[in-house]
Amino acid sequence: MSAASEALAARVPDAQAKTAFGQTTAHVPLSGWSEAARYVHDDLGCTQFDWLGVEDAGRPGAAGQRHAVLLHVIDPATRDGVLLRTELGPDDALPSVAALWAGAAWHEREAVEMFGITLADGRPAHLLLPDSFSGHPLRKDFVLASRVVRPWPGRLEPGEDGTSSPSRRRAAPPGVPDPSWGPRYEGDRTEDDRG
Template identity: 45%
Template sequence: MSDLARDPRRAPAVLMERYGPRVQVSESSGEVTADVQAADWIDLLGFARSTGYEFFDWLTAVDDPPDGFQVVAHVFDPVSRERLLLRTRVSRADPRLPSAVGVFRGADWHERETFEMFGVIFEGHPNLVPLLLPEGFEGHPLRKDFVLAARVAKAWPGAKEPGESEHGSPSRRKTLPPGVPADWGRDG
């Protein structure tokens, strides 16, 4: 039995012992989070699995402009019932990371979704093809710089001030919804 499985409260110390200054470990609400460089990503996942975190829960990305993306995986130890959050960063200019499918087969679907929604390329993935969006869809809709055309095509559903008509208040200038460029969707 591993050190982590015997005493999950030792997870920060065990991770620090293995990775030294290459890992940032934090705890919040009883959950341990480990941040590593992309070069240590697969090793960290394999180490977590070998120390009892055998259940792969989920993987996704977080758009963190202007630098790039955080790729986040959540694993679970069914014996100790402890959770571990694993994170790394990839650049916006070249969002590449080795695939985790060789460590956790369950990462397959999650990496495909993250590739499609954020544009993170998982090198070595056995079938990195679109999963959810219609064929021919262009762009990555969960990136913060992705303009949602529906925000311009349909009136923004925000609450109206008392006395405002359907056409807006004459004393206010019309504003576009958040994330829509100022010149987008305007005639003339």
């Protein structure tokens, strides 16, 4: 373990940090997120913001209930990176790190809009989606309308062509709705167009 990993683990209670190949990865509790970010910025010199991302860490039946937030920053002098990771529950709010890295503000706004997480300092205005949009399109439980309107144009799976029986029960990938959801596609023309 490097000195940076040891110092970060000692500074933030319950942090688990390790370093390999110039990359320190630290899993920190949500309560230590701000302290870990400030330590990485001020004491370790990681002043270059790289990215902030979110992962829907919920199980298929509980999608959108748990999110993992990842922050990657770099020390410009050594080019060593630090990856901070924390987890949010459905009622947790993420403290903003935009005061330390201005570039994080855009990424945080995107995370709020696309995953439905909450920022501790309030909900920012829409960034990518129109105000009338409902839902969070990067969550596992978001139904993709394009999968409902038009069937998959690729090759049919066994059992879908009506001539053979499936060898196993097919599980729908994320974003594919239940067959009973919404209108069904019947071709390029509607009944009115057919005359």
